[in-house]
Amino acid sequence: MATVDLRDVRKVYPGGVEAVKGVSIAIPDKALCVLVGPSGCGKSTLLRMIAGLETISAGSVSIDGRVVNAIGPAERDIAMVFQNYALYPHMKVYDNMAYGLRNRGKAKDEIDRRVRETAEILELGHLLERRPRELSGGQRQRVAMGRAIVRNPKVFLFDEPLSNLDAKLRGQMRVEIKNLQRSLGVTSVYVTHDQLEAMTLADVLVVMNAGQVEQLGNPLDIYEKPASTFVASFIGAPPMNLLKLTRGSNEFAFANGAHVAVAAPAGAAILGFRPEDAEAVPGDQAPQAGLALPAVVEAVEPVGSESFLYCSAAGSRIIVRVPGRATATPGDKLRIGAKSEKLHWFDEAGKRVG
């Protein structure tokens, strides 16, 4: 129904703090764009600028081809789901959902029809006469979604909507949001600091850091080819192993003097590989992979379906994922390997090389 176009958007707060430093994102129609990043990276500020709750210092925000910089939040035809739901505590669920429609002067029977339809979709029908304090966290979350859906806006904005729910409910709601967004076909912007949410929900994933876009694209592309060490350590859990290297002649020497014979692209200074791409073999054997680092197991974290070995190697902490139950115990000597095509290389500044 609408595209969202950000062009070189900046936010400078009074006092000179620059929260968003020139962000350009083009969100196609019907896409779900996730802004992810650590707290203070400017992702929420950016969302609030799209919503019209923050002024835009420079650049332009367009919704459906119309520049909305100077337009108030009510006229932008957006709906927002807040982190703490922001339900009106004195109103029944029905009125919470109907409020925005009433303010837009819709006819009573139309409001009633739309509220009931939306309640049907979200399975809120039996809760319409309740007040927010009589609902559980998950139900409140649904009402907050309902309040957004009922308006049938051009764009949905989600501001960390699942962060107040427990883990199980979060997983459920994540799937539900994705399905709803897809079936309603409404362009959405979703802010989260949770990389799992980001990976699973996004059509377009935007990784932000310090007010700038670090990487933008398809989530799996970003996972497979992180553009920087920041993205590499932020996307994926546990994070990518990153090892600082000092350049030898035809091989890399680690800071502690260990040597690895691996063909590295020019300019590479940091080696990265994901825990799930690594393999661990007993110390006296050689791994088949292109990399073979001697390491000592420090801790073992069994998760059930898999286990994580926390090892120290070449003066760094390395995490290795092994399927099922781990046979290694703390103190064991291992060799850690990774296939050469699974290695990521970054330069001194942390930018991807090759």
Add this chain to the structure above:
Amino acid sequence: MIGSSPLRRVIAHLLLVVGILIVVFPIYYTFVASTHSLQTILRPPLPLLPGDRFIENYSTALFGGVGRIGGVPVSTLLINTTVMALGIAIGKIVISILSAYAIVFFRFPLRMTFFWLIFITLMLPVEVRILPTYKVMVDLGLIDTYAGLIVPIIASATATLLFRQFFLTIPGELVEAARVDGAGPFRFFKDILLPLSRTNIAALFVILFIYGWTQYLWPLLVTNRNDMNTIVIALRKMISFADADTEWHLVMVTSMLAIVPPIVVVLLMQRWFVKGLVETEK
């Protein structure tokens, strides 16, 4: 409970009963005196049981007019005082909720200056500004009017601060949700802020009504005509230095009548207090 043993409970209840007696007895005695004739009151000891002149005394006071206050019936006084107390309570609430709304939710130049201006008036007792205020009232021709009784004491720094503190606890997200929902400043105030402030308003109303009801100095200055007096002023006027000049039975009736409206207000509003305590809406 404080104690589990029966003895402790007996002592606790005894203390409570004594406390209640100390508070209630003077009121009961006033009521007893209001049902006897002047002669009975003046001839001690006063009986401890109500007399037979309840209807006579109360109807005389309410509708007949009392000599020492210019033949004005107490019903007129009650109406005057009710109008004044309601005017002060409602006026103070309206003005302070609006100013708190402006100070908390709007960004305008000199916002904090205005806030501090309101704040420092807290340190200025009514007595300090009473002469200039009186002069203003005379110049405006508001002596002996309800407006003259109410308007000068209608501004309230305390209530403004109270509402301000409450408004500050309203989460920013709620304000933003309302903005996204297309509620302008007036709608937000009417649909969200007012309903959320209900219990605060109820509590303030009780306090301010009683404050208005018991005003003494200002009504004394600003009313000259007997039929504009408030009940507290009239009560004072009814008492003469010579016992024989004072119609004690009517004084007692007036005293009883003077405490009824505040009690009614407290009783009616009590429900709201409890409600406000039970539901923590935010």
